[in-house]
Amino acid sequence: MNLISDPRKDFGCALMIAVALMAETLLQAQTQAVPFSAKTDFSSEVLPQMAGFGSRGVRVHDPSAIIKCRNEFWIFYTGRGVPSYHSKDLIAWEPGPHVFTNAPAWTDQAVPEHRGSYFWAPDILHRGDRYLLYYAVSTFGKRVSAIGLVTNPTLVPSDSNFKWTDEGMVIQSTTNDDFNTIDPAVSLDADGNLWLAFGSFWSGIKMIQLDPNTGKRIATNSPMYSLAFNDSIEASYIHHHGDFYCLFVNWGRCCRGTNSTYEIRVGRSRKITGPYLDKDGMDLMVGGGSPFLKTTGPFIGPGQVGIFSEGGTDWLSCHFYDETESGRPTLAILPLRWTTNGWPEIVMPSKQQ
Numbered sequence: 001m002n003l004i005s006d007p008r009k010d011f012g013c014a015l016m017i018a019v020a021l022m023a024e025t026l027l028q029a030q031t032q033a034v035p036f037s038a039k040t041d042f043s044s045e046v047l048p049q050m051a052g053f054g055s056r057g058v059r060v061h062d063p064s065a066i067i068k069c070r071n072e073f074w075i076f077y078t079g080r081g082v083p084s085y086h087s088k089d090l091i092a093w094e095p096g097p098h099v100f101t102n103a104p105a106w107t108d109q110a111v112p113e114h115r116g117s118y119f120w121a122p123d124i125l126h127r128g129d130r131y132l133l134y135y136a137v138s139t140f141g142k143r144v145s146a147i148g149l150v151t152n153p154t155l156v157p158s159d160s161n162f163k164w165t166d167e168g169m170v171i172q173s174t175t176n177d178d179f180n181t182i183d184p185a186v187s188l189d190a191d192g193n194l195w196l197a198f199g200s201f202w203s204g205i206k207m208i209q210l211d212p213n214t215g216k217r218i219a220t221n222s223p224m225y226s227l228a229f230n231d232s233i234e235a236s237y238i239h240h241h242g243d244f245y246c247l248f249v250n251w252g253r254c255c256r257g258t259n260s261t262y263e264i265r266v267g268r269s270r271k272i273t274g275p276y277l278d279k280d281g282m283d284l285m286v287g288g289g290s291p292f293l294k295t296t297g298p299f300i301g302p303g304q305v306g307i308f309s310e311g312g313t314d315w316l317s318c319h320f321y322d323e324t325e326s327g328r329p330t331l332a333i334l335p336l337r338w339t340t341n342g343w344p345e346i347v348m349p350s351k352q353q
Contacts, residue, residue, distance in 0.1 A: 052349040053299040054332035058093045061329040062121035065306030069155035076122040104166045110146040113139040125186045132215045134184035143180040146172035170216050178203040187238040189272045197236040204229030205236045225273045228284035237305040242342050244268040247276045248305040257327025260301030265289030296348045298323035
């Protein structure tokens, strides 16, 4: 998801114990208040009611998937210079540095009307000796957009090797295209190949293969795959589990606070390139998409899925609009489980006994 609504993984006993303890701590956080510093407007005390929905009390829109570097977890999100948060326990989060001070020079030419260094919906993956961060450059309601790539050998600002390097543009769309290059979502297939999904409205969700060495499109004329379509669709994310690739997408409208209609749908495929089918066997390209996560009480309009896995434990991140905070976009982290037939599932408080 993003601010735009266009028209159309035995690490040994020690680690296993650590994972179990982390899981227990996080599950407890779903049912009790989580204290946060109130010294900035980025965070606040999480009410017990909202902790049950996985709220972390930090203002975030379009968060990337969670990624770990050394002993800390990181997310990046929509905003000026691509801001970040980091955490040692996945519960309390603190602001981190911005990726950019100034917009890369190529962005002005690719998207002349974009707002300075205000970039959308980043996603990140660790590959080889680098962290690859993808982000979108666009303007509201238009498909003149581009996806850029920036890399860093570490996410630890105090490390002497810490430096973001602009790698340029990965793909762009213009008024001549029937797709929109925003909401990048990077993933690996079972063979270690690198892929990028993207898209918002228009002809829906697309995907291209990336060069594992450069992180950019494998060839200028490489195939572009169509994965899903709906009149209002964006914010795709692909996660490999068992024999299937699960494709998460958002339907509806974001960015309207408590009036947002965002909901998350899902389908799956044995091949990363599709076709993706829902629980009823309907192709996501022709209206399929099984309900996965939607508005529940004050937890409004969830979107922009990311999945973080460690030692066999899975957690789902997203943003939602917090009705108890006047619709403020807020980070949620929820325990993710899988049904016996391999479908992802989130159990919301209203369904718990």
